[in-house]
Amino acid sequence: MEKEFQKQVDLFDKLISEIARIFGMKEIEKLVDVDLNFPQLQVLEQIYVLKEPMMSQLGKVTGIQLSTLTRIVDKLVQKKFVTRKFDPSDRRVIRVNLTPYGNEIVKKIEETKREKIKSVLK
Numbered sequence: 001m002e003k004e005f006q007k008q009v010d011l012f013d014k015l016i017s018e019i020a021r022i023f024g025m026k027e028i029e030k031l032v033d034v035d036l037n038f039p040q041l042q043v044l045e046q047i048y049v050l051k052e053p054m055m056s057q058l059g060k061v062t063g064i065q066l067s068t069l070t071r072i073v074d075k076l077v078q079k080k081f082v083t084r085k086f087d088p089s090d091r092r093v094i095r096v097n098l099t100p101y102g103n104e105i106v107k108k109i110e111e112t113k114r115e116k117i118k119s120v121l122k
Helices: 002-022 025-032 038-050 055-062 066-078 100-121
Strands: 082-087 090-098
Touching: 038 055, 038 066, 038 090, 038 100, 055 066, 055 090, 066 082, 090 100
Parallel strands: none
Antiparallel strands: 082 090
């Protein structure tokens, strides 16, 4: 039983290394033709999952400090991936959502990652 478990650990270790190599930021940039760094990609993906999160919520799930997150979101707004808007129920709250362009990019990245994972597993 222990040998089987160790085989699984070894296989998982190899998969993680291979996936990390395949999903380097340069690879993603080439595949979707966008200029994003890893924190920007992380934030985009969380906005996609959370659907119009508050900045504070986005900071909690990404582990990024609010001041740094604000700069990241500023860059994403400049690149037209996201927009900010006030929450209609509380104007002190700012929500972030993907633009149609940002949504399209995240979907392309997710599709590309899935295809790469399939190729690694084969």
